[in-house]
Amino acid sequence: MAQEQIEEYLESIYDLQARDGSAKTTAIAKCLSIAPASVTESLRSLEKKGLVTYEPYQGATLTPAGNAIAEKIKRRHRLLEVFLTNVLRINRDKVHDEACKMEHTISDETECALCKMLAAPARCPHGSPISPCDKTVSSCEACRTEQEAAEPPAVRERKILPVTELVPGQKATIAFIRGDCRVVQRLSDLGLTLGTAVSVSHRAPLDGPVEVLVRRTKLAIDHAIADNIFVDAPERVKL
Amino acid sequence: MSGCEGCGGCTPPRKDDTAGKAEFTIALAGNANVGKSATFNQLTGVDQIIGNWPGKTVERAEGVLQHRGHRIRVIDLPGIYSFSTYSMEELVSRDFIALEHPDAVVNVIDASALERNLFFTIQLLELAPPLLVAVNQVDLAEKKGISVDTKKLSELLGVPVVPTVAIRGKGIGHLTDAILDLAEHRPVPPPLRYGKEIEDRLGKIIPGCESAGLPYPARFTAIKLLERDQAMMKLVQEKDPALVALADRLAGEIEAIHGEPVCVVMSAERYAVADRIAAEAVTFRPQEGAPARSLTDRLDSITLHPVLGYLAVIAVIGGLLVWTFVVGAQLSAFLAGFLSHFEQYEPVISGSFAAVLWNGAFTGFVAGVTLVIPYVLPFYLLLAVMEDSGYLTRIAVMLDRGMHKLGLHGKAIIPLILGYGCNVPAIYSCRIMETKKQKTLAAFLVTLVPCTARTVVILGLVAAFVNIWWALALYAFDILLIVIVGRIAFRAVPGESVGLIMEMPDYHVPSLSVVLKQTWARTKSLLWIVFPAYIIGSALVQAFYAAGLLAPVNAFLSPVTVLWLGLPAVIGITLIFGVVRKELTILTLAVIFGTTNFASILSPVQLIVLALVSMLYIPCISVILVLASEFGWKRALAISASEIALAITLGGIAFRVLPFLMG
Numbered sequence: 001m002a003q004e005q006i007e008e009y010l011e012s013i014y015d016l017q018a019r020d021g022s023a024k025t026t027a028i029a030k031c032l033s034i035a036p037a038s039v040t041e042s043l044r045s046l047e048k049k050g051l052v053t054y055e056p057y058q059g060a061t062l063t064p065a066g067n068a069i070a071e072k073i074k075r076r077h078r079l080l081e082v083f084l085t086n087v088l089r090i091n092r093d094k095v096h097d098e099a100c101k102m103e104h105t106i107s108d109e110t111e112c113a114l115c116k117m118l119a120a121p122a123r124c125p126h127g128s129p130i131s132p133c134d135k136t137v138s139s140c141e142a143c144r145t146e147q148e149a150a151e152p153p154a155v156r157e158r159k160i161l162p163v164t165e166l167v168p169g170q171k172a173t174i175a176f177i178r179g180d181c182r183v184v185q186r187l188s189d190l191g192l193t194l195g196t197a198v199s200v201s202h203r204a205p206l207d208g209p210v211e212v213l214v215r216r217t218k219l220a221i222d223h224a225i226a227d228n229i230f231v232d233a234p235e236r237v238k239l
Numbered sequence: 240m241s242g243c244e245g246c247g248g249c250t251p252p253r254k255d256d257t258a259g260k261a262e263f264t265i266a267l268a269g270n271a272n273v274g275k276s277a278t279f280n281q282l283t284g285v286d287q288i289i290g291n292w293p294g295k296t297v298e299r300a301e302g303v304l305q306h307r308g309h310r311i312r313v314i315d316l317p318g319i320y321s322f323s324t325y326s327m328e329e330l331v332s333r334d335f336i337a338l339e340h341p342d343a344v345v346n347v348i349d350a351s352a353l354e355r356n357l358f359f360t361i362q363l364l365e366l367a368p369p370l371l372v373a374v375n376q377v378d379l380a381e382k383k384g385i386s387v388d389t390k391k392l393s394e395l396l397g398v399p400v401v402p403t404v405a406i407r408g409k410g411i412g413h414l415t416d417a418i419l420d421l422a423e424h425r426p427v428p429p430p431l432r433y434g435k436e437i438e439d440r441l442g443k444i445i446p447g448c449e450s451a452g453l454p455y456p457a458r459f460t461a462i463k464l465l466e467r468d469q470a471m472m473k474l475v476q477e478k479d480p481a482l483v484a485l486a487d488r489l490a491g492e493i494e495a496i497h498g499e500p501v502c503v504v505m506s507a508e509r510y511a512v513a514d515r516i517a518a519e520a521v522t523f524r525p526q527e528g529a530p531a532r533s534l535t536d537r538l539d540s541i542t543l544h545p546v547l548g549y550l551a552v553i554a555v556i557g558g559l560l561v562w563t564f565v566v567g568a569q570l571s572a573f574l575a576g577f578l579s580h581f582e583q584y585e586p587v588i589s590g591s592f593a594a595v596l597w598n599g600a601f602t603g604f605v606a607g608v609t610l611v612i613p614y615v616l617p618f619y620l621l622l623a624v625m626e627d628s629g630y631l632t633r634i635a636v637m638l639d640r641g642m643h644k645l646g647l648h649g650k651a652i653i654p655l656i657l658g659y660g661c662n663v664p665a666i667y668s669c670r671i672m673e674t675k676k677q678k679t680l681a682a683f684l685v686t687l688v689p690c691t692a693r694t695v696v697i698l699g700l701v702a703a704f705v706n707i708w709w710a711l712a713l714y715a716f717d718i719l720l721i722v723i724v725g726r727i728a729f730r731a732v733p734g735e736s737v738g739l740i741m742e743m744p745d746y747h748v749p750s751l752s753v754v755l756k757q758t759w760a761r762t763k764s765l766l767w768i769v770f771p772a773y774i775i776g777s778a779l780v781q782a783f784y785a786a787g788l789l790a791p792v793n794a795f796l797s798p799v800t801v802l803w804l805g806l807p808a809v810i811g812i813t814l815i816f817g818v819v820r821k822e823l824t825i826l827t828l829a830v831i832f833g834t835t836n837f838a839s840i841l842s843p844v845q846l847i848v849l850a851l852v853s854m855l856y857i858p859c860i861s862v863i864l865v866l867a868s869e870f871g872w873k874r875a876l877a878i879s880a881s882e883i884a885l886a887i888t889l890g891g892i893a894f895r896v897l898p899f900l901m902g
Contacts, residue, residue, distance in 0.1 A: 181500060186740055188506035189321035191355045194499075196510075201536075205545035208640040209649065209739055217352045220636045222648060222738025 001045055004104040007073050008032060009042060010051060013060050014070035024059040068134075075131050077103040078124035079114045085125040086118065092125050116143070120178045122162070122227035129162050132176055132230050140178045163229040164210055166200045172231035173197050179228040187229070191215040198231060263422040264312045265304075266335060268363060269347035270356055271318030272744040274375040277405040278347050279315040280752040282415065287756070292331045297670070298760070299331075306415045311422065314341070320355075322362050323466070323502060326673070330470075336366050337455050342422035344368040345414070347405075350380035350387050353521055357513035358506075360396065361431055365459045369425045370398045371417055373410075377402045379745075383533075384524040392520040397429040406750050430458055433508045436496055440465060440489040447482040451475060465490050466502045535629075535745040542633040552634050555625070560659060563618040564694065570613030578605050595785040596778050603777030606692075606820055607770045610661075614691040616762055618660040623757040626653075627749035632741060639739050644722060646729025647672070648739040651681045655721075657761070658688030662862045663768055664761035666869060676734025679870055683728055683878050686858040686866070687721050689714065692821040693854050699825045700850045704838040709847055717854065724885070764865075772861040776819035789815060799887060804852065805894040806845055817853055819860055824853045844897045848890050856886035 001009075012031040016023035025043070029036040043054040051066035062070060080099040084090045090098065106114075115133060120140045123129055135143065160175050174196045177184050191214045192198070201218060202211040209220040212229075221229070267282075269275045279287075283302025292299045300315040316335060317328035336344055346363055348356035353374075363370055374387050393400040399417050403410035432438055444461040453460055453474065463471035464486035476483050490501040497504045541547050581601075625631050631653060639649030650671055657665035662685055669681040689697060702710035729736075783789050789812050793800075796811035804810075809831055817824035829835045837846060857879050858866065866875035 180737075181502075183737065183740075184500070185323060185502050185506070188503050188510075189323060189358070190740065190742070191358065191510065193503075193507040193510045202539055202543045204543060204636050204639065205548075206640045209636050209741075211543070211636070211743060215352060215354045217355050218743040220632070220639075220649070220739060220741045220743050222639065222740065225738045225740065 001042060005042075006046065006049075006051070007069065007104050009046060010062065010066050010070040011073050011077075013052060013062055014067070014074065016059075017061055022059040022061050028060070071131055072134065073103050075133070076106060076111050078128060078130045079111065079118065079121070080106070081124045081126070082118050082121045082130075083114055095125065112143075120228075122178075122224060129165065129227060132160055132178070159233060160230050161233060162227050163198065163200065163212060163231050164203075164223060164226045166231065166233065168200050168202065170233060171197060171199050172233040174229065175232045176230040177228060178230075179225065183225060187221075187225075190219055191217065192219075192229065262309050262311065263342040263419075264314065264339070265343040265345060265418055265422060266314045266316050266341045267345050267347060268316045268332060268336070268359075269318065270320055270349065270359055270742075272742060273318075273347050273349040273356065274403075274405045275315065275318055275347045276753050276756065277750050278345075278373060278375065278403065278411075278414075279313065280750075280756065281405050281408055281411045283313050297327045297331050304415065304418075306419055309419060311418065320359060321506075322365075323468070323506070327670075333366070336363070336368050337459070341368065342425060343371055343418050345371050345373055345418060347373045347375050347403075350374045350377045350402075351383055351385055353385075353387065353517040354510065354513045357516055358509050361509045361512055364396070364398075364428055364431055365456075365462055367427055367430070367456045367458065369421050370428050371414075371421050372396065372398055372400045373405075373414055374400060374402045375405050378404045378407075378409075379747075386522050386524065388520050388522070392516070395516045395519060396431075431512055433505075433512065436493060437465070437505070437508055440493065443489060444482065444486050447479060447485070448475075451478045451482060453478070461486070462505070465493070466505050468502075533745070538746055539633070542630065543636065548633070548637050552637050555630070555634070556656060559618070559621055559625075559656075562621070563614055563660075564698075566617060567614035567691070571609045574613060575605065575609045578608065592782065592785065596782050599778035599781035600774045602781075602826075603774035603820070604770070606777070606822065607765075607773045610691050610695075610822070611762065611765050611769070614694075615660045615765060616758070618691075619657075619664070619758045619761045620754065622656065622660070623754040623761075624749045626757065627747075627753050629744045629746040632743050635739070635741065636743070645684060645725030646680055646736060647677055647684075647725070648736075650739060650741060651677070651684075654681050654685050655688055658685040658690060659694075660691060660761075661765055661769065662686055662688065662690050662858060663865050664764045666862065666865045667764055668761075669869070673737050674735055676732050677736055679734075679874060680725065680728055680732055682866060682870065683732075684721050684725050686862055686878060686882065687717065687724060687855065689717055689854050690821070692859070695822040696817075696825055696853045697850045699822075700837060700841075700846045700853075704836075704841075705843045705846055709843075710850075713847070713850060713854065716851075720855075720889075768864060769861045772859075772864065773820050776860050777823065780816055780819050780823075784812065784816075803887065803891040803894075804848055806849060807840070810849065814852070814856065817859075818857055821853060821859055824849075843901060844894065847897060848894050851893055852886045852890040854886075855882055855889065857883055 009028070009032070012028055013023040016027050016031065020027070025036050025039050028034075028043075029039045032039070034042075040056075043052060043060050046052045046060075046066070047054045050063055051069065052060045052062055054060045077099045080102050081095045084095040084098055085092055112133065112135075120132075121130055133143075163172070166172055174192055174194050176194075177187060177192065192212075196214060198212055198214045200210055201213045204210070204220075207223045209222055210226040212219050212221055212226070267275055267279055279300060279302065282304045287300060287302040297317055302313045302315075304311040304313050314335065316332040319326070319328050319332055322329050322333050335341070344363060346360050348360060360370075360372060372392070374389055374392070377387065380387065387402070389400040389402050399421065401410055401414045401417050403414055405411065433441075441458070441461050444464055445457050448457040448460040448464070451460070455463075455471075460471065460475070464475060464483065467487065467490050472483050472486075493501050493504055499507075542551050622631075635649035635652050637649075638652050642648050642651050645651070651669075653671060654665045654668045657668050665685045665688070666682045669678045669685065672678045672681050697710050697713055701713060780789075792815055793808045793811040796814075797808045800806050800811050800814075801808050810828075813824045813827040813831070816827045825837070828837065828840075832840050834840065841849065857863075863875050863879055866878060
């Protein structure tokens with residue numbers, strides 16, 4: 001299988017898994033417009049590579065290795081969408097297909113440069129969150145000040161998601177905050193320092209503010225600001 | 240207020256006493272929502288002066304505490320969370336403590352959230368004033384299973400600690416004793432130590448700070464320099480540029496170690512100390528059985544619910560307005576009837592000059608009394624109850640998304656609601672917004688909110704002589720207009736906007752003294768600005784009219800009033816009167832035509848057009864004065880001019896479109 005094809009498979013399994021819990025062969029076939037028989041064959045091949053686990057009739061789920069690739073591609077896809085929409089002013093309806101083709105070819109360096117140029121956007125033009133990069137920097141500030149490091153930075157190995165994606169009641173710790181220096185300062189003054197335990201107690205409808213429980217106080221935080229507060233969530237609670 | 244414990248001495252202060260010099264000055268400092276105001280009220284009783292910090296748009300509350308024959312001046316500093324984000328409130332507090340050297344600083348902290356509160360205590364200790372900590376709301380904390388060992392806390396912080404329940408006056412006696420003790424001896428608290436990599440670097444900067452001859456304590460100066468605090472760097476740059484360069488280099492080293500901006504590293508350091516102290520001083524009692532959902536959680540499941548939450552917002556705000564205007568109308572009529580025994584309160588525009596002048600001043604006074612007491616006072620009282628109970632923050636959260644459409648965020652709903660009472664205190668309350676752009680924008684939109692006086696016009700013209708639905712339609716249209724104008728102004732006004740970050744306090748039963756104080760603070764601005772403007776403005780405008788000076792106005796304005804708006808030419812004068820106070824529009828109209836049956840002189844379309852124009856055409860004199868004092872004359876006049884243009888444009892369009900709508 002070609003690398004591009006592998007990535008397309010992993011991406012659609014990632015989406016289906018988020019929606020249904022696992023990716024059924026028929027669903028993947030429909031998603032990629034491929035015959036179900038050849039999907040089964042490809043899944044077996046991906047299983048051999050250690051990227052998915054596949055049970056006939058149950059469908060496929062991503063292994064941690066497969067998940068890491070899928071997340072990286074998703075991140076690139078959404079960054080590219082922001083770039084195409086905001087910088088090149090291409091119509092929002094067209095950017096998805098365009099980004100689908102470009103996501104497989106850009107390098108880590110380009111991805112990092114895009115992220116810096118776009119000031120680490122929180123969401124793609126269609127509203128899906130963009131995960132933080134896999135470098136072990138603790139903030140975007142650190143990434144910017146880091147002068148062309150001699151050795152490539154090590155890879156982050158944790159499950160990190162924006163605080164807005166937490167299920168009410170789910171516990172997590174602050175991993176990373178991006179954004180304007182003054183906002184970051186204000187948040188850390190109010191107790192949101194790295195490693196602090198947080199949970200979400202309420203979410204206002206229509207992407208309104210998120211109520212975050214931290215150090216036994218409750219803070220209502222604007223949705224866009226909260227999107228940039230990333231947390232380490234040990235276990236993901238399924239609704 | 241409960242019993243004698245809090246009042247500090249049984250002889251009420253005599254009038255000449257308050258003018259005398261106080262022996263000691265103390266300051267109250269702490270986070271918002273920790274009971275600081277309640278503590279202040281307990282300490283000072285009714286003897287309070289509320290004003291502004293000189294040259295700043297920050298409220299300053301001051302009172303006098305009498306204890307054991309001593310007079311102690313108490314300053315209530317604004318509720319803040321840190322000294323690092325450069326807000327006006329923070330600068331005022333920091334400079335008061337560092338430069339005015341109060342004899343004692345009382346840090347009021349919330350027993351239920353010790354870490355977050357201690358974070359601020361630690362920043363206070365950097366300033367090294369004679370410090371005292373009042374651990375407040377210990378009763379609520381106990382209910383949550385949290386006990387604070389105040390002895391232990393005192394040992395760890397190196398300052399005296401007193402437990403209190405300010406709202407019920409508990410512990411206030413001990414607090415006043417401790418305050419006096421502190422003020423008499425002025426001990427310097429020992430500094431708290433941070434991590435080694437920070438302390439080593441502070442050690443290198445402190446000697447330079449000691450010799451630089453600055454008004455701030457050396458350790459505080461060193462910490463601020465290490466944090467790259469812009470204001471402090473600028474200050475020291477003039478005295479010792481090498482010191483600033485050294486601190487900058489050391490700050491760079493810390494950033495290299497932690498990989499984060501140095502100010503964030505310092506926040507984390509302070510929280511590390513706060514966490515350590517809290518861990519030693521607090522014991523958690525496991526709650527028996529399954530954890531019961533607190534009252535706040537149960538209420539929030541309704542007030543923050545996607546459907547019920549909005550229904551609650553509509554019911555509460557709608558109820559507030561309806562209650563105010565139903566009760567207010569009755570009260571207002573009664574008061575007006577009572578006052579008419581003394582003097583005719585409809586404007587007199589003929590007769591001797593002195594009589595006109597006197598009548599003008601009197602009607603201005605009556606208008607003030609019949610608006611403020613029946614409408615504005617009950618409105619603000621109820622609003623203060625909502626605010627102190629904690630519900631207003633929930634409204635802010637629910638409407639945050641909608642406020643984004645106006646370029647603002649949820650907190651802006653507070654000035655906008657206040658505007659329905661009177662625009663003047665509403666514009667003052669725009670101070671709660673973070674940036675200058677957001678303050679200006681919120682104030683501009685407040686001036687479009689129909690206040691009580693404008694409501695009198697809308698009800699008196701449209702609800703009374705067309706029907707109630709057209710009156711409500713005007714209100715709905717006004718809200719739509721605020722949204723549209725907000726969106727346009729958001730693009731036009733320069734500056735930056737920041738999103739909502741707000742603490743959500745637990746619900747509690749409102750404290751009477753805090754509610755009364757808040758109501759008074761808002762009503763007071765009416766007395767100082769609106770009353771004089773009403774009295775002087777009404778006298779002058781009537782005198783001008785009686786002297787015939789306003790006669791050319793009708794002719795001058797007639798192209799606009801008659802040709803474009805389709806109103807009688809005489810409306811020109813009533814609109815000039817309306818600049819003094821909006822409800823004067825219809826009072827003057829009644830006098831000029833000699834009837835209060837407006838349907839006999841104006842068609843339904845004309846009534847609606849006049850109400851619409853009166854609602855929008857210019858803020859009244861009082862509002863223009865307040866806008867000028869808060870934002871400068873340039874912005875005040877720009878807002879007035881744009882509203883005149885808006886009112887004329889919309890009025891003319893309404894005159895042409897309404898006949899089709901009304902059939």
